[in-house]
Amino acid sequence: MASGQFLDVCIVGFGAIGALYAFALHKSGQVRITAVCRSNYDALRDEGLDIDSDRFGTHSAWKPYRVVRTVEEAADRHYSYVICAFKCLPEIVTTxxxxxxxxxxxxxxxxxxxxxxxxxxxxxxxxxxxxAELSNIDVPTVVLSGCCWVDTTAVDSGRKIVQHGNERLVLGYHQPPGGFKDMAEELSKRSLETLCSLLRSAEGNVEAAPDVDVARWRKVLWNASFSTLCTLTRCHVGDVLALETSRLAxxxxxxxxxxxxxxxxPPSELREQVLADHVVDQIMEHENPRSVFRPSMLVDLDHGRPMEVEAIVGGVLRRGKxxxxxxxKLDLVYAALAVVQSKLVKTR
Amino acid sequence: MASGQFLDVCIVGFGAIGALYAFALHKSGQVRITAVCRSNYDALRDEGLDIDSDRFGTHSAWKPYRVVRTVEEAADRHYSYVICAFKCLPEIVTTxxxxxxxxxxxxxxxxxxxxxxxxxxxxxxxxxxxxAELSNIDVPTVVLSGCCWVDTTAVDSGRKIVQHGNERLVLGYHQPPGGFKDMAEELSKRSLETLCSLLRSAEGNVEAAPDVDVARWRKVLWNASFSTLCTLTRCHVGDVLALETSRLAxxxxxxxxxxxxxxxxPPSELREQVLADHVVDQIMEHENPRSVFRPSMLVDLDHGRPMEVEAIVGGVLRRGKxxxxxxxKLDLVYAALAVVQSKLVKTR
Known part of the structure; x- marks a missing residue:
């Protein structure tokens, strides 16, 4: 284990998701967290973070091992894990x-x-x-990605994280395209296991996905439909479920x-199972017609912040093309959201 | 001519369009206007209407022959023309x-x-x-409809009408479905000619359409695309023209x-000419990329007023079905706008 008894973990983006899983990793007792914060740096450094989580408990004024303002400041040491929990906005800055x-x-x-x-x-x-970038670097690296199924919010200008109800994190590894192919899979499996075990030791509800792409497509099903229609209409989930025409959309x-x-x-039993047509019925039946939930894309728009249109809709369209x-229909959704997004980006 | 030397004309809906053409008819010197006003009744009765129109000139405190609050009040006499210039919102009240x-x-x-x-x-x-309703009434009636190509706005709570630039009104007659079929066409032609001649005598730029349906479809081309995308994005025409994806949409x-x-x-030379594919190119080339114009559908949304989604998009969809x-794509546009509209209707 690196750095004596602790694994060094850097969390880039200390919003609700980043902070929640940072705390979970800290709770494992085996990790030192370096948090890269932007808007909540002062609050976090001076007062720490309050956590009110159904999954991870209630804690007052927790301070990570280090709080820094920039990735440059954080890059003074080797990290076992670099967790990217910032918003994915490639039109502003790529990962x-x-x-x-x-x-x-x-x-x-x-x-x-x-x-x-x-x-x-x-x-x-x-x-x-x-x-693509890592394939140009001559050391072995691993890329994991995860889908968070959790209702968590940063309140009080990022001084407090609230998480209600269930929490589920589906994690898996990607196949690096560059060198180290032979050792990459073994390394990736080991790294995935370690991260899952750290989170589990903090009672996180984490699941190692046999195929993370299938899991990601399953999650984008909801975001590309519900999140986008809620955002275009500026309405919560219940409003979008209220009409037959929008349910059909x-x-x-x-x-x-x-x-x-x-x-x-690629064809697989898992793909057929997780991404079968009847999954749409399941999703529609599972949603609460009285829900007043506003998806994060709409919350971003409400606050005049750029939205993850490229990652969520653009990504699907590029694969489709x-x-x-x-x-x-997705082309139209993308076209309309791109106009909205371009104004949000201009007025940042 | 009825009512002595004057034709009685009732204008239902005294917004910018209704008031502009009411004034034009009044200017002909052959018409008595009964104006059915809602929001601007008091102002119009007490102070009259100011008109600042590139086409019809500048006039101060014009008062129509009569100003009434309701169609019921207006229905104390026979009218040669009943001009419907109210917003078409069949989900709230049918014509x-x-x-x-x-x-x-x-x-x-x-x-x-x-x-x-x-x-x-x-x-x-x-x-x-x-x-459909007129076909149940045992007297001969005529239905004309018109597409207004004009930039006109009511300002100062409906006390003043401003009209800038060009004005063009394309008028034509519909074939009544009920009885009187034999006499209907002749009657319709005569009524259309009279109205055109009245407006022309006030220097209105009016055109008798050989096929009013073709003219209406030509106009809805713009409204179903530009008006709806501007409304969904809450952006003006220039913003929607700024991206390749939205231009394609x-x-x-x-x-x-x-x-x-x-x-x-039905097939006709006119249909092929007015509704040919290259009309889309013409429309796209004609629009100004720096336009800050907000279509009336978006202006309605800005003011929390119900929008003409049913007439403009729903009408096209019903014919398509x-x-x-x-x-x-229009299905998706309709589905999203219907969610927005349903909230506007609820909170009226």
């Missing part, structure tokens, strides 16, 4: 550009211990640019996503 | 329901002089319910409208 100081260090001061990058972000193809969008998913993923799958 | 007192009078106190209904409203199929929507139009209208034409 490799954002992680540049950490990636440079891998080149100039390679460690014997591998570094694992963990992408806790929504969307399809969010790993592509990082994998949700179904039609999910059907398009499913078609792209099946065209993009590559496979020659028509996506008329 | 026959709104005109009920006038329609009842036709039944109980039929006049020798026919009544012509003139629909100055956007959308497809907006005449359907009125034609505008074109795709117009292509769907054209397909429905061609399937719905009747003809088995697929409209995937």
């Amino acid at each position: 490799p550009a954002l992680l540049c100081p950490v990636l440079s260090r891998l080149k100039t001061s390679p460690s014997k211990e591998p570094t694992t990058f963990v992408l806790l972000q929504n969307g399809i193809g969010i790993e592509d640019d990082l994998l 949700l179904r039609d969008i999910m059907a398009e996503v499913l078609t792209v998913a099946r065209a993009s993923l 590559a496979k020659g799958v028509a996506t008329p | 026959p329901a709104l005109l009920c007192p006038v329609l009842s009078r036709l039944k109980t106190s039929p006049s020798k002089e026919p009544t012509t209904f003139v629909l100055l409203q956007n959308g497809i199929g907006i005449e359907d319910d009125l034609l 505008l074109r795709d929507i117009m292509a769907e409208v054209l397909t429905v139009a061609r399937a719905s209208l 009747a003809k088995g034409v697929a409209t995937p």
Whole structure:
């Protein structure tokens, strides 16, 4: 184990998701957290973080091992895990550009211990640019990604994290495209197991996915339909479920996503099972018609912040285009959201 | 000519369009206007209307012959023309329901002089319910409809009408479905000619359309694409024109409208000419990329007022469905706008 008895873990993006899993890892007793914060740096350094979580308990004024403002500041040491919990906004900054100081260090001061990058972000193809960048670096690395199924919010300007109800994290590894192919799979499996076991020791409800791509497509089914329609209409989930025409639109969008998913993923029993047509029925039946939930994309718009349109919708469209799958409704959704997004980006 | 030397004309809906053409008819010197006002009744009765129009000139404190609050009040006499310039919102009130007192009078106190209904409203199929209702009434009536190509706005709570630049009104007659078929066409032509000549005598730029349906579809091409995308994105025309993806979406929507139009209208040289594919190019080239114009549908949303989604999008979809034409993008646009509309209707 590196750094004496502790694994060094860097969390980039200390919003609700980043902070929640940082705390879970800290709770394992085997990890030292370096938190890269932007808006909540002062609050976190001076007062620490309150946590009110159904899964991880109630805690007052928790301070991570280190709080820093930039990835550059954080890149003074080797990390076993670099957890990316920032919003995925490639039109503003790509993941490799954002992680540049950490990636440079891998080149100039390679460690014997591998570094694992963990992408806790929504969307399809969010790993592509990082994998491409890592294939140019001459040390073995691992890329994991995870889908968080959790209702968690940062309140009080990021001084407090609230998490209600269930929490579930599905984690898996990506196949690096570059060198080290022979050792990569073994390394990835080991790194995935370690991270799962750390989170489990803090009572996290974590699941190692046999195929993380299938899990990611399953999650984007909801985000590409519910999140986008809620955002375009500025309405909560219940409003979008209230009309037959919009329920049909949700179904039609999910059907398009499913078609792209099946065209993009290699055939497998898991794929047929997780991404079957009847999953759409299950999702529609599972949703509460009285829900007043506002998806994070809409919350971003409410606050004038850029939205993850590229990761969530653009990612599906790029895979669809590559496979020659028509996506008329998603194209329209993307076109409309891209206009909204372009104004949000301009007025940042 | 009825009522001595004057034709009685009732204008229902005294917003910018209603007031502008009411004034033009008044200017002809051959018409007595009864204006049915809602929000601007007090202002109009007490102070009259200021008009600042590039086409019809500048006038101060013009008062119509009569100003009334309701169609019921207006229905104390026979009208040669009943001009409907209210917003077409069939989910709130249908045109026959709104005109009920006038329609009842036709039944109980039929006049020798026919009544012509003139629909100055956007959308497809907006005449359907009125034609159906008139076919149950045992007196000859005429239904004209018109597409207004004019930039006109009511300001100062409806006390003033501003009209800038060009003005063009395309008017034509519909074929009544009920009795009087033999005399209906002749009557309709005469009524259309009279109205055109009245407006022309006030220097109105009015055009008698050989086929009003073709003209209406030509106009809805713009409204179903530009108006809806501007409304969904809450952006002006220039913003929607700024991205390649949204320009493509505008074109795709117009292509769907054209397909429905061609399937719905009988073949004719005019149809091929006015609704050819290259019309989409013409529209796209004609629009100004720096335009900050907000279509009336978006202005309605800005003010929390119900929008003409049913007339403009629903009308196209109903015709498309009747003809088995697929409209995937318009379906999605409709589904999203219907969610927004349903909240606007609820909170009226």
